[in-house]
Amino acid sequence: MAASSSFFAAPIPNAYHSSSALQRPQLCLFSKRFSSVTISASSKGDEVSASIGFLGLGIMGTPMATNLLKAGCDVTVWNRTKSKCDPLISLGAKYKSTPEEVAASCDVTFAMLADPESAFEVAAGPQGAAKGMSAVKGYVDVSTVDAPTSKQIGERIKETGAMFLEAPVSGSKKPAEDGTLIFLTAGDQPLYEKVSPLLDIMGKSRFYLGDVGNGAAMKLVVNMIMGSMMASFSEGLLLCEKAGLDPSDLVKVVSQGAISAPMFSMKGPAMIQSLYPTAFPLKHQQKDLRLALELAESVSQPTPIAAAANELYKVAKSNGLSDQDFSAVIEALRSKLGHQTE
Numbered sequence: 599m600a601a602s603s604s605f606f607a608a609p610i611p612n613a614y615h616s617s618s619a620l621q622r623p624q625l626c627l628f629s630k631r632f633s634s635v636t637i638s639a640s641s642k643g644d645e646v647s648a649s650i651g652f653l654g655l656g657i658m659g660t661p662m663a664t665n666l667l668k669a670g671c672d673v674t675v676w677n678r679t680k681s682k683c684d685p686l687i688s689l690g691a692k693y694k695s696t697p698e699e700v701a702a703s704c705d706v707t708f709a710m711l712a713d714p715e716s717a718f719e720v721a722a723g724p725q726g727a728a729k730g731m732s733a734v735k736g737y738v739d740v741s742t743v744d745a746p747t748s749k750q751i752g753e754r755i756k757e758t759g760a761m762f763l764e765a766p767v768s769g770s771k772k773p774a775e776d777g778t779l780i781f782l783t784a785g786d787q788p789l790y791e792k793v794s795p796l797l798d799i800m801g802k803s804r805f806y807l808g809d810v811g812n813g814a815a816m817k818l819v820v821n822m823i824m825g826s827m828m829a830s831f832s833e834g835l836l837l838c839e840k841a842g843l844d845p846s847d848l849v850k851v852v853s854q855g856a857i858s859a860p861m862f863s864m865k866g867p868a869m870i871q872s873l874y875p876t877a878f879p880l881k882h883q884q885k886d887l888r889l890a891l892e893l894a895e896s897v898s899q900p901t902p903i904a905a906a907a908n909e910l911y912k913v914a915k916s917n918g919l920s921d922q923d924f925s926a927v928i929e930a931l932r933s934k935l936g937h938q939t940e
């Protein structure tokens with residue numbers, strides 16, 4: 599093999615890898631050994647371009663697939679609501695009408711679905727990707743799901759002889775657009791090695807965490823912390839107002855101290871104006887808190903703060919805020935819950 603063989607068999611010296619724009623692959627190239635359905639020879643000898651499937655074109659899937667296309671990858675897309683495929687098709691993506699057909703026509707298929715139910719259905723349902731998988735193919739689920747669901751998806755994929763990687767992401771709409779996501783991967787290490795150049799197109803760093811379930815669990819822990827932080831920040835903004843302080847000053851003060859977080863600086867000014875342009879839908883944050891609490895229950899870890907935050911997001915959902923950004927959780931304190939506790 600030429601240069602690509604080291605890519606295929608590259609060892610993983612550390613669990614953590616980061617990439618800069620300069621280090622990123624300029625072309626979407628894979629080893630021939632990865633694919634039995636290789637498409638076109640490239641100018642780099644033995645390397646050939648691989649075909650990549652992308653299932654789920656929501657807030658995250660659309661920019662991620664777009665970045666693969668812009669990097670020169672051969673991308674085939676599917677989404678339940680077909681119209682969301684149109685912008686990708688206009689950029690050069692191919693389209694198939696079922697996940698099964700996408701998986702059958704691609705070397706590696708990514709999935710970015712809403713929740714455990716949709717991730718399982720798209721992977722293993724009647725027209726799911728598993729039906730189109732076979733040995734030498736790979737399936738990479740980048741959705742945020744619980745570890746048991748990820749393991750079930752992995753089992754269905756691996757029954758076909760294909761490889762499976764879970765790779766949920768930290769980072770929201772803007773990092774997805776900028777190609778600066780953080781991948782939390784686990785599962786088949788050879789597949790991790792093969793898709794690393796693709797992860798580096800879509801992200802700025804990647805962690806390989808071992809067995810399937812570890813990536814899902816890490817993602818839920820991160821989002822559990824995030825959901826609690828946002829709930830606490832919301833209380834702080836409203837307490838400022840009630841105490842006669844300017845909440846804009848709170849945003850500035852927090853930004854300069856030990857509890858500074860990009861999330862507070864980016865979302866605080868809009869929250870003060872009651873504006874919640876959706877980057878991370880509130881319904882998904884509540885889903886992640888629910889799944890994190892299930893994880894905590896399964897290992898008997900007390901998580902009272904996350905449990906309280908979860909209740910707040912549930913109130914926000916019942917107030918019709920599911921599709922707003924998760925920062926709209928502040929409205930649960932402004933309205934219903936606030937009145938209940940007065």
Ligand SMILES: NC(=O)C1=CN([C@@H]2O[C@H](COP(=O)(O)OP(=O)(O)OC[C@H]3O[C@@H](n4cnc5c(N)ncnc54)[C@H](OP(=O)(O)O)[C@@H]3O)[C@@H](O)[C@H]2O)C=CC1
Nearest residue numbers: 654655656657658678679711712716742770771877878882
């Ligand atoms: N937004 C964010 O900041 C981040 C989100 N995530 C996670 O990534 C995943 C996707 O998030 P995001 O893109 O924001 O979510 P969206 O709600 O924007 O997109 C959800 C996607 O799932 C599809 N879908 C939902 N239900 C079904 C179903 N029953 N069958 C088939 N497809 C279905 C939707 O299809 P359709 O278009 O037809 O509705 C859409 O493609 C979630 O797991 C989320 O928790 C992770 C990191 C950041």
Ligand SMILES: O=CCCC(=O)O
Nearest residue numbers: 742768769770821878
């Ligand atoms: O799952 C969503 C994560 C959002 C973020 O990391 O900013």
